Amino acid sequence: MEKRKIKLSDIVKSFDLKVECSKNSLDREIEGGYAGDLLSDVMAHSKKGDIWITLQGHPNIVAVAILKELAGIIIINGREPEQETIKKAEAEGLPIMTSDLPMFELVGKLYESGVSGLR
Amino acid sequence: MRSKTVFQQEFKIKGGDFVNAGESSCKIRNILKEIGIDADIVRRLAIIAYEAEMNVVLYARHGAMYLFVYPDKILLKIKDMGQGIENIDLAMRPGYSTATEEIREMGFGAGMGLPNIKKNADVFKITSKVGKGTALEIIINLNGKNG
Numbered sequence: 001m002e003k004r005k006i007k008l009s010d011i012v013k014s015f016d017l018k019v020e021c022s023k024n025s026l027d028r029e030i031e032g033g034y035a036g037d038l039l040s041d042v043m044a045h046s047k048k049g050d051i052w053i054t055l056q057g058h059p060n061i062v063a064v065a066i067l068k069e070l071a072g073i074i075i076i077n078g079r080e081p082e083q084e085t086i087k088k089a090e091a092e093g094l095p096i097m098t099s100d101l102p103m104f105e106l107v108g109k110l111y112e113s114g115v116s117g118l119r
Numbered sequence: 120m121r122s123k124t125v126f127q128q129e130f131k132i133k134g135g136d137f138v139n140a141g142e143s144s145c146k147i148r149n150i151l152k153e154i155g156i157d158a159d160i161v162r163r164l165a166i167i168a169y170e171a172e173m174n175v176v177l178y179a180r181h182g183a184m185y186l187f188v189y190p191d192k193i194l195l196k197i198k199d200m201g202q203g204i205e206n207i208d209l210a211m212r213p214g215y216s217t218a219t220e221e222i223r224e225m226g227f228g229a230g231m232g233l234p235n236i237k238k239n240a241d242v243f244k245i246t247s248k249v250g251k252g253t254a255l256e257i258i259i260n261l262n263g264k265n266g
């Protein structure tokens with residue numbers, strides 16, 4: 001399957017995401033996407049290099065993203081990550097971004113721009 | 120089976136500590152990567168360790184994970200002092216959860232942790248005593264896939 005390489009910095013610009021931490025890691029390529037708020041579902045079904053869309057903002061999302069080697073996290077609905085979440089993600093070089101959009105809108109835009117949930 | 124231990128380490132887990140929850144699993148993942156364990160096996164163990172660690176955080180007062188690396192397999196034991204499980208068959212059922220509303224709001228309580236552990240393990244054993252605690256024993260075979 002032919003695929004255009006999309007970087008985190010591309011989607012930050014296209015969808016006006018606010019970067020909460022790890023600004024130096026935005027050069028990462030996005031290999032796919034996964035959306036979900038149930039952590040054990042994300043543990044089971046997300047893939048390495050995915051951008052993860054969720055409304056969870058507590059520190060445990062950092063462990064999930066690190067363990068699954070995800071490209072980064074976007075928190076939706078204008079929610080803010082907790083301070084502790086940002087601290088942990090920054091220490092790991094894991095980018096966390098926020099968007100005012102609801103899940104459906106953001107996932108739709110990402111899909112349209114070439115990010116897919118399937119490999 | 121008797122085989123030489125390549126590596127072993129204990130990781131303490133505190134019940135109810137949501138800020139540090141997951142850190143032991145991340146450490147285990149880093150250790151396995153550093154030893155040169157096959158990436159696919161590291162991914163499976165990361166899922167197993169995380170789900171087991173979170174269950175201790177959610178349902179026990181305290182516990183520990185013990186990682187043993189052998190030339191031919193990885194053994195992970197998780198023991199906790201906690202409420203224990205009354206009906207293990209029920210607990211193993213996908214979707215079954217006793218998580219509180221507050222904990223579900225954080226995204227836990229899908230009832231997928233134990234089924235996912237079992238799915239990713241080559242050998243899976245669980246024992247539990249109500250009011251005392253729970254113990255898991257997981258083996259993943261390396262089949263020569265260790266680096």
Ligand SMILES: Nc1ncnc2c1ncn2[C@@H]1O[C@H](COP(=O)(O)OP(=O)(O)OP(=O)(O)O)[C@@H](O)[C@H]1O
Pocket residue numbers: 040041170174175177178179199201202203204210211215216217218226227228229230231232233234252253
């Ligand atoms: N270490 C444990 N001590 C006591 N009870 C446990 C333990 N682990 C699991 N349980 C019980 O088994 C149930 C199912 O566990 P499982 O990990 O499959 O799902 P969950 O933790 O409820 O949700 P999820 O793992 O999807 O976030 C739990 O809700 C809990 O009642």
Ligand SMILES: [Mg+2]
Pocket residue numbers: 170173174228231232233
């Ligand atoms: Mg669980």
